[in-house]
Amino acid sequence: MKRILLIAMLALSFQNYAQVAITSSYRGANEAFEKGELDKFKATTTVFILPQLDKKEDYEKILKEVWTVTPFKVIGYNDFKILDYADGKYSIAKFIGDIMVSSKGTTFVHTNFAIRVLDKEKFDKGFAKLKTDDKKYSKKLNELFDENLSYIARAPLSVNNKFLADAMVARSDEKRSVLYERMYTEESFTNTNLGMLKNYFQQINQIISKGEHIGLYDDFVKPEVKNLKEATLYIPEAYLMEYNAWKITEKLRDEKEIKKLLEDYKYKYQFIKDEDLKKKILNNEEIYYLRYVSMNANKYLEVVNAKSGDPVYYFYGAGSYNLKDDDFEDLSKAITGK
Numbered sequence: 001m002k003r004i005l006l007i008a009m010l011a012l013s014f015q016n017y018a019q020v021a022i023t024s025s026y027r028g029a030n031e032a033f034e035k036g037e038l039d040k041f042k043a044t045t046t047v048f049i050l051p052q053l054d055k056k057e058d059y060e061k062i063l064k065e066v067w068t069v070t071p072f073k074v075i076g077y078n079d080f081k082i083l084d085y086a087d088g089k090y091s092i093a094k095f096i097g098d099i100m101v102s103s104k105g106t107t108f109v110h111t112n113f114a115i116r117v118l119d120k121e122k123f124d125k126g127f128a129k130l131k132t133d134d135k136k137y138s139k140k141l142n143e144l145f146d147e148n149l150s151y152i153a154r155a156p157l158s159v160n161n162k163f164l165a166d167a168m169v170a171r172s173d174e175k176r177s178v179l180y181e182r183m184y185t186e187e188s189f190t191n192t193n194l195g196m197l198k199n200y201f202q203q204i205n206q207i208i209s210k211g212e213h214i215g216l217y218d219d220f221v222k223p224e225v226k227n228l229k230e231a232t233l234y235i236p237e238a239y240l241m242e243y244n245a246w247k248i249t250e251k252l253r254d255e256k257e258i259k260k261l262l263e264d265y266k267y268k269y270q271f272i273k274d275e276d277l278k279k280k281i282l283n284n285e286e287i288y289y290l291r292y293v294s295m296n297a298n299k300y301l302e303v304v305n306a307k308s309g310d311p312v313y314y315f316y317g318a319g320s321y322n323l324k325d326d327d328f329e330d331l332s333k334a335i336t337g338k
Contacts, residue, residue, distance in 0.1 A: 019293065019300050019311065020155045020200060021216045022207045028154060030215030038211060041091055041117050041152050045071040049080050049094035051184045054194050062198040062282070066309070069208045077184040082145045086127075088120035092149065095157065095183045099167060099176075108296045109167045111157040111189070113200065116149035123148040153204045156216070156300055158293040161243065161250040163188040168248055190238040191293055193274050195281025195306070199291075202309030216300065217316050221334045224312040225303065227288065228335045233269040233303065234289040236277055243294070243321045264329035266336070281306045288312065297321055303331065 021028035024037060046067075050059050059074045070091065077094070085092065097111040126144045130137060159167070163182060170176050182188050207214060240258060241250045253261065262269065272280075272289070280287055286307040293300040299320050302311040313334055315327065 019216070019291065019302050019314065020153060020203050020207070021151075021214065022153050022204065023213045023215055024151050025215070026151060028216040030213060030218060032213050037117075037150075038152075038208065041115075041208070042070055044089060044091040044117060045073060046091045046093050046115065047080070047085055048072055048074045049077050049092070049184075050074065050197070051095065051192070052076060053185075053187065058194060059197075062194065063201060066198060066202040067205050069205050082141055086118060086120070086123060086145065088118065091115055091117045091152065097157075097167075097179075097183065099170065107168050109159065109164060110295065111159055111183070113155045113157055113192075113197075114151060115153040115204065116151050118145070119148045119150060153208070155200050155204070156293045156295050156298075157189045158191050158295065159188055160190055160238075161241070161248070165248045190236070190274075191291055193278040193281075195278040196291065198281060199304055199306065199309040203311075206309070219315050220313075222310075222312045224305065224310075225331075225334055226337065227312070228267050228303070231268070231288055233265075233267065234272045234277060234280075234287055235269055236290065236292075237271050237273055239290060239292050239323055240271065245297070245321050261323065261325050262328050264325055265332045267332065292323060294321055299327075301327055 021030075023029060023031050024033055025031045048059060048063065056074050056076070063072055063074070072093075080094075093113070093115040095111065096114050097109070100108040100110070102108070123144060126148070127141075130140055130144070134140065163179070163186075166175070167179055170179055240253050242253050242257070243250045277289060281289075284307050286305065288303050289306055291302050291304050291311075297319055299315070299317040301315045301317070301323070303313040304311050313331060315330065
């Protein structure tokens with residue numbers, strides 16, 4: 001495959017955490033860290049570069065509540081200067097992405113939240129060869145920094161159709177630059193409201209604190225899922241959209257389609273607006289909600305305890321762009337214990 005950079009790029013242990021990968025594997029496979037890798041990370045200050053859709057103080061508030069594995073600082077994406085954070089003292093947490101085009105012309109769009117650490121020695125060797133008067137100095141500096149970052153954690157981000165449609169045809173540097181900015185300035189994802197981000201940060205912090213590793217591809221069911229016999233499953237309204245991969249369009253399922261989608265789920269559920277779900281999570285309500293990520297026909301589906309941030313059910317599948325009735329039937333069976 002020919003790799004076309006869209007932005008800068010994002011990257012799970014014998015316990016199950018799902019929808020995040022805590023591993024140095026660029027594929028998100030469940031691989032142990034080499035000796036000393038996590039210690040190196042824990043010795044850094046993590047710089048969080050996050051969308052400006054929420055205030056810096058709001059990000060700092062949720063991080064103070066759940067992030068203990070390293071010191072941290074939050075900065076705006078326009079304020080990040082590579083050479084200020086290339087001395088080996090920092091780890092970088094940000095939204096990243098790329099576009100890959102196969103030899104047959106098939107386009108793949110990847111977007112992730114990633115935490116990575118810099119190999120300072122390799123970076124310094126490459127940096128010594130850069131010339132500041134080179135017209136491509138800034139581009140080469142960015143590429144050098146990016147290629148010498150190694151993964152500590154990642155969480156796939158699910159783009160909305162507006163972003164995806166534009167990304168599928170983005171080829172020029174100018175268009176890719178605009179897309180990069182949109183990751184930080186517009187609502188481009190369906191799983192990144194402030195509450196969901198808090199839960200992702202909780203998961204990552206818990207796993208790293210235990211010195212564990214985990215990948216993206218192992219299904220699991222925890223006993224806690226049986227709580228859904230009585231509790232309501234909250235389903236974000238965004239997940240009711242149905243995507244057409246051939247046309248790169250989406251539509252809202254009608255009442256009949258929604259009924260069919262959920263007819264085999266035998267327990268209580270409620271659709272919820274993104275803003276209302278965010279408030280419930282930030283208020284530490286002990287609710288369960290569906291968190292669904294779709295990326296290049298890969299499905300990452302989980303049910304999350306909003307208070308603890310822990311998933312209680314997880315399913316990874318390939319070859320599907322949408323939620324299906326089978327997904328809810330399988331979840332219902334897991335709750336029943338069959």
